[in-house]
Amino acid sequence: MRALTRRGKSAAVRLYRGYNRRRARKAPPASIQQVKFLLLHANGMGGTIRTVFNLAGHLADRHDVEIVSVLREAEEPFFPIDPRVRFRYLDDRLAPSADPMRALLSKLPSRLVPKEESAYHRFNLWTDLKLARFIRSMDTGVLIGTRPGLVLAVAQLALPSVITIGQEHVALATQPEPVQKLIKWRYRRLDALVALTKADLQDYRDALPKKPKKLLRIPNAVPAMSGEVAKLDAKVAVAVGRLTRIKGFHRLITAWQQVAEAHPDWTLRIIGAGPQQEALAAQITEAGLDGKVELPGPTSDVGAELERASMFVLSSRHEGFPMTILEAMAKGLAIVSFNSPHGPKEMLTNEVDGLLVKPRTNANLAAAILRVIEDEPLRRQLAAGGLETVRGYDIATIGARWDSLLEALLARRTPAAAPNPLRPRTPSAPPAPR
Structure with missing residues (x-):
């Protein structure tokens, strides 16, 4: 019976991968024009949200940037955000709904996010459905996950034609063992994994048996703040x-x-x-x-x-x-x-x-x-x-490293045109100013 189950799973995996390859062949060319960030709750409070908003504002200079929030539990974002950045909410918990499917699935536990993930209680079968539909709807562009549960879903479900990036805000060593096991198995499918510290980068290098295409460290940038420097006379x-x-x-x-x-x-x-x-x-x-x-x-x-x-x-x-x-x-x-x-x-x-x-x-x-x-x-x-x-740590310095990463990932997906031996090469035009 177990052998039959294993063969069944293996056949399902082959069908799934074949379907992905067929969709990828029909997908538009690889692109970094559209950049989408996956957040758990974009209208909440927390360092991850603030740093994602900061980076999204920088990238909006050159890219079409959207923040996709799994949940909406507050009317507006708590932190200020560049007006060029768009928002999308997969499960708007402020909006009343008479959808019986939503009512039913919202009561059932998530099957997409591991139980040991610290935010597991925020997910359910309805968020699984909405999240899977969104990830599968993308056939080009860049998709960036910002917490283990979301990065694991991206690695599992994204089409090969989408450039996928995991941006880890919590150290690998602090993740529960079952989550670490999934990370070791799935993160290799990512185009890039970005750690915030040298120590965490080394932990990923040591732990992952097969690495993503790019494994690197880019720290967060300090966001702009109001007011002046403290006078240091307040007790x-x-x-x-x-x-x-x-x-x-x-x-x-x-x-x-x-x-x-x-x-x-x-x-x-x-x-x-x-x-x-x-x-x-x-x-x-x-x-x-x-x-x-x-x-x-x-x-x-x-x-x-x-x-x-x-x-x-x-x-x-x-x-x-x-x-x-x-x-x-x-x-x-x-x-x-x-x-x-x-x-x-x-x-x-x-x-x-x-x-x-x-x-x-x-x-x-x-x-x-x-x-x-x-x-x-x-x-x-x-x-x-x-x-x-x-x-x-200013945004110009850190943002430039993200710009370079996106360009490098696009270059890996774009085959270089073979030079014509009968025609001399012409120097490329200088890049347009920002």
Whole structure:
């Protein structure tokens, strides 16, 4: 029986691949004119969304860019976006529907996204259907997935005529083992896999038995922010992020107890929203830190919050590539961060543009914060170092690397015309200015 099942699956795979090849033969030529990003919820809050919006705005200079959001659970995007970028929502959960098929499939669990994917609970059989239809509808252009569940679907379903890219925002080492197994099997089908850090790039090189056509690192670019550089005279430290356990804000609040005892005139502001909000508020009250630690909620103007502070603190258990560090650097803040290997360790140089602290050590975190508070020359030295470091992450620099990647992927798909031996070669025209 098992042998029959295996033969049946093998036959189905051959039929599927043959159908893909036939569709690819009829597809338009490979193109990078249309670029589409797949996001889980484009109207939500989070570093991945903000960085995708930033990159999409850059690419809109030369490409027709669309952000395709699996879900719509808010009326408008939380973050500002270039008006040239278009939006599409596959499952608009704000719109009422009398479709009995949608009602039925929305109650059934996803079969397309692995159960161990952190956002699995957001998917269902209806989103599977909408996502599969969208991916299969593309016969040319570029499709970029931005989280493992979506990248795995792209690798599995996209036609060979579509240029596919995985942009990973979370370190491979933090993914559950079943997800890692699928990554090792499917990611080889991608045209390119982009990691954000050198450490993660090396992890993919070591883990993938067969590599995508291009495996490379391109960090995120710092987005434009309102306001000016911080003056560093405010007695305020700020932390930014979704209020989840992984961000370690409970550790930061514990560390701040020691800070508040020595410097009761300093305030910690934790910007964000999330499932840990009530627990963190209770912890603040129990620790006697009301008025000294604030939870003002989320903001779409991160720059304004950073400008009113003098120090930025990152207390996460682990990070992929924390955009908040770049934003704090760009605003000229002194930075204190746990020394997470896949993000802060690469982004910061200890004692130059930030202070790196042994992870999950509340006392060491408190000591580093106190050092920055009590040593103003150090505070200004770290801030100046950050402003210098962040120059390498501007959108022009990072965007140019994406431009080069897209051109290289197109060149791989476009066979070079054979030169005519009877006619001399003529020099190519210079590229048009942007």
